[in-house]
Amino acid sequence: MANPWAGEVEIRLDGEPHVAKLTLGALAELEAGLGASSLVELVERFETGRFSSRDVLMVIVAGLRGGGWKGRAEDLMSVEIGAGPVEAARLAAVLLARAFALPEAE
Template sequence: MMNPWAGEVALILDGERRVAKLTLGALAELEAAMQADSLVSMIQRFEEGAFTTRDVLAVVVAGLRGGGWRGTASDLMTLEIGGGAGEAARIAARLLARAFAPFEAT
């Protein structure tokens, strides 16, 4: 089950439901993959619409890896993402938004 309050996003890979999440380790991997100087510069690419398909792929891969998937970008390029490229971009945006959503203690 997917928990959006924990930063999780659901996606379909080759017909199988997966959960993605940008953990701290996944974010570090993502910074390196996107050759970003900082988390802020990485997020600005998406906010300004200056992201590439490679950026979307990197975010989705990092999120999947944060969710326990052990694949690579090369593996993901051979799998079908439910909803196609547009859905992949929406998933990447959701992952980033949920990773940095303010947490309110109860």
């Protein structure tokens, strides 16, 4: 079960649940993989709806790898992610949002 307070998101691959989290290493891999000049640029793509299917896939892959998954983007080419492409895009946006959310004041 994913812990949203720890920045985790549950992503189902062909119906099987996986924990995804954008760790610092996963974020660095994501930035390099997308050729983005910064993570702010990537977040802005999602905020303005200018993201591509490749952006979504790479965010999902980075999150899954941050959660301990050992696969590659190629492994997801024939896998149903969540309930389809729209759900995958929503999960990618949630991953990004949780990665940059400030913790509640104690």
